[in-house]
Amino acid sequence: MRHLTLLSGVDPAHPLDALFVNAPLRDYTERPRTNDYTLPVLGMAYIATYAKHAGFNVAVLDAEAYGLGIAETAKIVNDVRPRWVGMNLLAPTYEMSARIAAQLDPGIAVMVGGHHAKALPTRILADPRMRNVRALVIGEGELRVAALLEDEQRRRELPQVMWRDPLLGTTGTGVADAKTQALMLGPDINALPYIDRVFLPQDPYRAAPSVTDRRLAASRCAAWLTDAARHGHVEANIVGSRGCPYNCGFCGAAWSANPDVKIRVRSPENIIGELDALHAAHGVTAFRFVDDLFLGVREVIYEHMQAFTDHRIGDRYVWDATGRINILDRLRDEDLDILVANGLREVALGIESGSDRMLKAMDKRINADMTERVTRRLLERGIGVKGYFILGYPGETREDLDATVRHIRNLWDIADHNPGGIRASVFEFRPYPGTPVWKTLTDAGHDPDALLAYGDVDLTQDGAHESMRQRDEFNFSVGIQFGDVPLHEIRSTLAMLTREQHERNQAGGLGVAA
Template sequence: MEKRYGKLSSAGSNLPPIGLCYLAAVVKNIGVKAFIIDSPALNYDVTETVNEIVGINPDMVGITAATISISNAADVAKELKKRKYNKPIILGGPHVTALPEKTLEVYPEFDYAVIGEGEETIADIIQNGINKGKLCDIKGIAIREGNGVIRTERRPFVKNLDSMPLPAWDLLPNFPNNYSQSAQKSNRSPSASLITSRGCYGQCTFCDTSVFGSRIRAHSAKYVIEMIKNLIDKYKIKEITFCDDNFIVNNNRLKSICEYMMQSEVDLSWSCCARIDTVKNKEKLEMMKDAGCWQISYGIESGNQKILDEEKKNVKIDKICEVVDWTDKAGIKVKGFFMMGHPLETVETMRETIRLAKRLPLSYAHVTYVTPLPGTELYKTAINYGEFDGDWTKMNMWTPIFIPFGLTEKEMEKYKKRFFVEFYFRPRIIFNYMKKIRSINQVKGIFRGFYAIVNSIVNNR
């Protein structure tokens, strides 16, 4: 949690690994036994994780990792090799998808890697092993050949997401009790999170689309409703967070999902993420509110138009203000995501970002440092805009690894700290938090949130 959220870890979310749940469901569907070891949920360190794997003794191990967790994943693989585990150790996830050759060269403990979406690939890998076939015949992987690494033929994206079985929630350790949303993301418990679509049409320079692509593919409303019913009936879920980048982009699908929630009168509240440019009118927001939506998170990023244009956000600040105002007036709370340390950032543009955050009717705001992650356009161009430390282990959005020309690390830390102080320590925000209290758990959650903010300010992270 510390790696993921920095000094705000005490207020962070611990969400189910939905991607692994899909993969495990596919494996089960072809008649092979699957296990999920969710180390963060179990609070396992490397040794405990490896002990669990060795105890199961599976025919292969798959490890998923983003850039922030790639070194931990490698530590697990390395320890398995030390324990004489001689079966395939396969790496997947956004980091290796962006940099397959380099990742396998840096970490020889991984035998090969899945590039992109893994559901069809993992099924082929299993069948290939059963049939004693050649790895080079499998699409969408990176394998070792001689002293180097080669990629096999590219695997197309999954066209029909509904063809996949429902996620294997039952394989998660003590689901949903081992998982929690942050105080800012959840009104009720038990809660769960869903991803109902893949891909994003946006061209934001700081965003990685290498795993799911730039074309949006979505589960049908019928499939989404089936997932919701499964979570309610089997696990008594009271709240769902839709983590899609583009949950509300398809109006017809959204309408069908909202109509189900309204007509069936399910005891469910929910929140989602959305792009500003997908909100064309107030009526959409009013429908979502009637269907139980209580919060929308928008990526606002900066209060400076030139920076937004440079990063290809394709949105005007006037539109941001309009949509956030519509959302607030519809009775839906708004969380704004911001970043500092953009290309072209200056002290004045950081002040503009703070002013915008305070001017908007936001209930919550979150600010991190711009981090040029592998797979993003900014990863390739960052050196043209400032000093860039490409150490993967520091790419956590809490460590300022990219310092734009004309700024210093101390200035960035100062204004990030000022953002939290000026936004949160205002009567309106404190009063909104107090109004939210309905239970002792919410008191604890709010306390954790404010403690984390103060901790972040004091420690400059």
């Protein structure tokens, strides 16, 4: 019975066609987790939802959300014995996924996908622990996964689906005509069903009230906002687009790493329909857009904000989104005011560094002055900012690192004099296969095996601890010094900034930065 309670979306009355497994970040039998929130696996939920609509009995086992160990995860899969197991392969969790796959009953077919599968398909198919893989799906999987569940032999006609012949040791790849390939690799995202939240054990969720919520309640005098200020919003994560036109050196979504991905944005009506559906079904009043483009293209912003205004979204909901600094810098003051009126609560910005030299090396198309200008304009309007920063990027000097520390403290000072707040999330650089910087590093002679040796970052010796961060999804390192500053100094700086942000959160009631 415990197994069934962990399988999100399963119909226990019928055989299980597929179980999609999100591997844990660590083997939690060795060290229990400290945080109680994980990012929802939206991509996996999209695939499960589409398969369910196609008539298949599918479920999701989010081993990370439940803090499961490797052996327990494999045992659950073997006990429920689905026809297929699907796994999303990510660089930091690949080893966990491979160890789970190695323990699965050979009678269970395995399909894999995700950024890591796309970046290193032949390496994965050659891994003896992945011997049960019968389909490696590169790119967006909804249509092709459903086709595989219907008939495994269809893999020969499915584009960008690979497999390894266990007898001959050769690799096969599906072939399709141009029309089928375009449809399969870039489905119409407005035609896809909304994510069935039954597949997400921690989304929607009740979030603790923040200073931003209380400020919004005071300024807008809306009853539902006042209630949210007291008790917190019911929040949900949502995707508004797929693909990215930018080429940040460290990012797996960079356009140079994804030439097959057609950039698509959901229509305003389609997005608003999902907002209203989530509100009706779950009482959701706060949304987080986690894709790159919602506040990353001016034309998209104008189109969506007009629709949000027409539907009075700002009177009913609040929302957060990722944003591009260079795009926000070009918006007029009245454009930012419209965003506020339409419910914008916080923007996540990839600030990354306070050094213009490093920002150029990352191909960010921004500079520190631009970041300061955009942050100030947002904070003046009460819009919160969540800034991401990378320490230890290849080529970083001590002067570059010091510039980033000064930049963060300068942004904190700006926040102290404005209605909006800022949260600084600081991470140590780690390379991901398939990113532009990965090729730079391997061309320079770095061993791919060493670049893939992800391990925990232990900040406790520097006075920080994981409970300060609450979410440690990205708290990994490969233990290599890529810039001029020694690794222990990078981590000491990271711990210092994390501790200072934590203290600011506690003093200002902002919760925990993540």
